[in-house]
Amino acid sequence: MTRSRSTAIANKLAELAAREPTGSAHVEQSPPTVQKAPIVLEIGIGRRSEVARVLVADGHRVVAIDVVDRSVPDAVAFARLDVHDLATSPSPLQALPIAADESSVAVVFGQNLPAELQPATARLAERLDAVAAFTTLGFEDPSPSLRVERRTVGPETLYVTDAPSR
Template sequence: MGQPPPSERALVAALDRYERLIEVGIGRRPEVARALAERAREVVAVDVGVSEAARDAATETRASTAGSLRVVTADVTALATDDDRAMRDGLGLGASGEADSDALAVDAVYARNLPAELQRPTVALAERLDAACLFTTLGFEEPVVDVRRRSGESETVVYVAR
C-alpha cells in the first residue's frame, strides 16, 4: 500500500484527537476509517449500502489493530431524526432497551466527500450526539451549513461544522 492521498491524510490528522467516531457514507473508501482504527480509535461507519471493501476493512481491523472498525447499514437522514432508541439500534451502539448512556458516547461524526444534500442531516446527527462534526466536500461544492475552514499542509480543506 502506498502513501494515502493528501485529502485522506488531512482528514485523519484532523480527526486524530477523537477516540470514538462515526463515519457517514463510507462507500467503497474505507481508508480513513481504517487509518483511524489503526490509531486505536473506535469507528462506526454507516452507509445506505455497505460495500464489500468496507466489510473487508472491518474484518481486517478486527484481526490486526488496537482500535475497531464496524460497518452498519443505515441512512444518516433517518439517524438524524429517529428517536434515541432507533438511532442507537441503527448505529449498532448498545442493545435495544439498555439505558447505557455510554452507548451513545461519540466524540465526532465525520464524512469524506460529503454531498450538499447530506450535510444538514450529518450535522444534525452530530448535534444529537453532542459530537464534533468534520467533513470534506466533493470539491466543486461549497458547504451548505455554517462551518469553519481548517487547512493543513495539503490543499484539502476540512470543514468543521461544530
C-alpha cells in the same frame, strides 16, 4: 484520496475526537470500568475506507454507515443506515452498532459529502453532542444552511460545524 491525504484527515479527526465531551449524549462509565476511546462515525463510507483504515491503525474506534452494504476494514463496525433517518431517530445512538456501555460518538465525519447530506450530518452530530466534520465533493461549497469553520488539512479543506460542548 492518497494515503498521505487520508492520514492528514485522520490525524485532524483524531484531534477533534480527543476533546473531552461534556454533553448528555456521552455515556458515563462507572468505576472500575476503563473509559473506551470516543468513536468516529463515518457517514457514507462508500468505497473510500482509507481514512477509517488509518484511524483504526492508530487505535481509534470507527463506525461507518452507508445506505448500501459496503466492505469495510475488519476493525470498523458497519451498519446499513441512512443519515437522514438516523438524524431524526428518537434514539440515534441505539441504532448504531455499538454496545450500550460504549463511550460516546465524538466526531461525525463524511468524506466527499454531497451538500444534500451535510445538514442531516450536522443535525446528527448535534444530537450526539459531537463535532461534525466533512470534506465536500470539491466543486461545491458547504450547504448554506450550515455555519462551518474551514480548516486546511494538507491540500484538503475540512469543514467543521459548531458543537455545543467542544
